[in-house]
Amino acid sequence: MLSVEGIGKIYGEGRSAYRAIDSVTFDVNESEIVTVVGPSGCGKTTLLKCISGLLPPTDGRSVLNGIPVTEPPEGLGIVFQDYSRSLYPWMSVAHNVAFPLAGKGIPRNEINDRVERTLAAVGLRGQQRKKPFQLSGGMQQRVAIARALAYQPKVLLMDEPFASVDAQTRAELEDTVVALRAEFNVTVLFITHDIDEAVYMADRIVVLTPPPTTVSEIVEVSLPFPRDQIGTKELAEFVKLRSHVYRAVKNRWDDRQPGQ
Numbered sequence: 005m006l007s008v009e010g011i012g013k014i015y016g017e018g019r020s021a022y023r024a025i026d027s028v029t030f031d032v033n034e035s036e037i038v039t040v041v042g043p044s045g046c047g048k049t050t051l052l053k054c055i056s057g058l059l060p061p062t063d064g065r066s067v068l069n070g071i072p073v074t075e076p077p078e079g080l081g082i083v084f085q086d087y088s089r090s091l092y093p094w095m096s097v098a099h100n101v102a103f104p105l106a107g108k109g110i111p112r113n114e115i116n117d118r119v120e121r122t123l124a125a126v127g128l129r130g131q132q133r134k135k136p137f138q139l140s141g142g143m144q145q146r147v148a149i150a151r152a153l154a155y156q157p158k159v160l161l162m163d164e165p166f167a168s169v170d171a172q173t174r175a176e177l178e179d180t181v182v183a184l185r186a187e188f189n190v191t192v193l194f195i196t197h198d199i200d201e202a203v204y205m206a207d208r209i210v211v212l213t214p215p216p217t218t219v220s221e222i223v224e225v226s227l228p229f230p231r232d233q234i235g236t237k238e239l240a241e242f243v244k245l246r247s248h249v250y251r252a253v254k255n256r257w258d259d260r261q262p263g264q
């Protein structure tokens with residue numbers, strides 16, 4: 005479905021050139037949730053921009069359903085960390101969700117249905133007329149997720165979408181995304197620096213190395229669905245996976261040479 009094939013990225017040129025990503029390769033299969041985990045500064049956002057066609061990679065490419073990505077394709081929805089900048093403050097919640105659908109030849113009643121369905125799916129039934137500033141941060145991020153879903157993407161790319169909300173809200177949003185995958189059959193590529201989150205949500209985890217970034221390891225997660233914030237995290241398998249990923253991340257960063 006989505007293939008990331010040897011993506012590399014160098015920022016700048018000549019003496020000031022900086023290789024942020026060396027070579028990253030992995031696949032995301034249809035209806036999977038794949039999480040990509042690595043510490044701050046390891047190039048996660050750069051990777052997501054290259055995968056989505058927002059930034060041209062220096063090497064490699066991403067391929068969505070057999071078509072190389074050169075600009076954000078139709079079947080791709082993106083949710084960023086900073087919800088406060090991704091919503092239009094002067095538009096109502098419903099208008100924010102409907103806005104990207106305008107001018108696409110979609111009938112008005114179909115747009116209204118999509119707005120209603122996606123807002124209900126993210127737990128915002130009855131909030132349609134409010135403006136973003138009247139909502140909490142977590143609710144604003146739910147609007148951003150609804151907007152991406154209303155577009156009916158095949159793949160949802162999410163770049164640390166819950167980094168700016170409190171722990172309780174974060175847990176609720178994690179569960180919302182896992183439930184949305186089941187409801188909309190959407191494929192999710194989810195970037196995070198939070199190891200618990202990466203394990204809890206995933207079918208597979210891509211662990212990144214420090215820069216110049218490559219894939220340290222791909223970890224299969226066989227935890228049962230539906231997942232539960234308490235029950236799943238108490239399972240021996242969850243604890244084992246979390247320790248494994250934590251070590252994989254930490255060892256690589258500890259192995260770095262001074263100055264790297």
Ligand SMILES: Nc1ncnc2c1ncn2[C@@H]1O[C@H](COP(=O)(O)OP(=O)(O)OP(=O)(O)O)[C@@H](O)[C@H]1O
Nearest residue numbers: 015016022024043044045046047048049050051197
């Ligand atoms: N436009 C740019 N020009 C030059 N260097 C950049 C640019 N954007 C990012 N970088 C550098 O590339 C590296 C990776 O940055 P990136 O934002 O992709 O990391 P990240 O893992 O997403 O970090 P965080 O988790 O803190 O958001 C950093 O060292 C950063 O300074």
